[in-house]
Amino acid sequence: MIIENELQNFSVRIESFKSESNNELLGSGIWWEPEETSEYIYIFTAAHVVLDKKDIVVRYIDENQNELEVRIEDNNIAYHKDKKIIEGELPSRDVAVLRCKRQEANKAIVNTYKLQKVENLKSNREMIFSGFPDALHQKSSFIFSNRIVNATLGNIDKREKRFTYGISSSVIVNPYEANEQLIGFSGAGIFLNDNSELLLLGINSNSLGKQADLGTCAAMSSELIVEICEEKKWDIPIIANSVIGNLEDAIENFLDEIDNDELQEIMKEIIENDFEKVIKGDFCGISKECEKANCSHECQTFRNYLLIILCILKYLNDSIKFEKAWIENEGERIPVKYICCDGELQLNKVTLSSFINSLKNDYLINNKIDEKSLILWGTKKPVKGIEKYCTPKNFRRIIKDIKGTYTSGSRFDIKRGLSQPKDLAIIEISTLIEKINDHTLEDMVNLIKESLAN
Secondary structure (H helix, E strand, O other), X not given: OOHHHHHHHHEEEEEEOOOOOOOEEEEEEEEEOOOOOOOEEEEEEOHHHHOOOOOEEEEXXXXXXXXXXXXXXXXXXXXXXXXEOOOOOOOEOOOEEEEEEHHHHOOOOOOOOEEOOXXXXXXXXXXXXXXXXXXXXXXOOOHHHOEEEEEEEEEEEOOOOEEEEEEOOOOOOOHHHHHHHHOOOOOOEEEEOOXXXXXXXXXXXXXXXXXXXXXXXXXXXXXXXXXHHHHHOOOOOOEOOOOOOOOHHHHHHHHHHOOOHHHHHHHHHHOOOOOHHHHHOXXXXXXXXXXXXXOHHHOHHHHHHHHHHHHHHHHHOOOOOHHHOEEEEOOEEEEEEEEEOOOOOOOXXXXXXXXXXXXXXXXXXXXXXXXXXXXXXXXXXXXOOOOOEEOHHHHHHHHHOOOOOOOOOOOOOHHHHHHOOOOOEEEEHHHHHHOOOOOOOHHHHHHHHHHHOO
């Protein structure tokens, strides 16, 4: 990915319609696309760009670099409820979200990028944005009117959710005309300058000082966009590395997979809960390999299985605390863990023994599990072979034959290996789901009991 090309493709110019050939130039913005099922696509910009303006037009290019435009209705423009824009003062919450129906701009080049809080940046503080400065305005060429700007993060005001940045000296030719040269960049989306992933850090707001003193400008943090969309109940962008504890996105899969009235009633009972702590806690885990090892909470398979598991556990233990989940079996409390693992990524299928291999040489090295725990194993891949679950006895048999050679990125520690639990029961989740019948859960319960039998 070449980030400059990406930004120029989905940067937009925001105008106010005056005539077919002479619109008022207002500022810049950036397309954002939610999930494909959404009826709308969105434009993020600065509030002062569109505030009190009429007949808003968004001008953009398609993949063939044809210049197109879309009108934005007034009821599809939203501002932050706490915005403060007073002439002569530094703006606060200077962000606006615009939207249009997807079919009205179906040739737009859009992107489902994530947002990132600037305070979470680590060593890389370099930023980049693309906008349409008035100084480069060309009626004959929309593309030539676009300009890429490189910048570096300055100070962060967490309370006001804004930050400063220093712009590259190559942008401003004459420092005594700096503010004039920056007109038109307002509303541009500021991204982390990283060719591996697009992360929106904020929205360009204004320059600081009478002539953009020291090349310093101010921007609004991208989390303000989320706050606007949440208030309007519009599609909500994801903040990178944030955990969404609401599992409503897993309901459709649940209803497709689970045709049992008791479990469906439990699902309706718990679905309003926020499971962020459950997802972040040690109930859920990942064992190598996994495509989304650093953000498993974003994996739809992980989330789909999680909702099903929570309902099953609630059925088995009505007073359950999911962060420390357990079920009862023959008078004993059995701790329960949910662990995802797809085995070696280059293989199309996975086996029970390969999952246990991964547990021994990866997960159990870094995590503590009590003896006699039940592990519910989730995977995207088909499970090869007839073994889809194992008792503690079979676990001991399989793990005895496994050497500490699994390529997990960390060396196998013989001392840690000797202290690992030896009596674990495992059930692959889709196998458990297959035992759920329309009118009874007896087969499912019996499978759990069989897996726990020693």
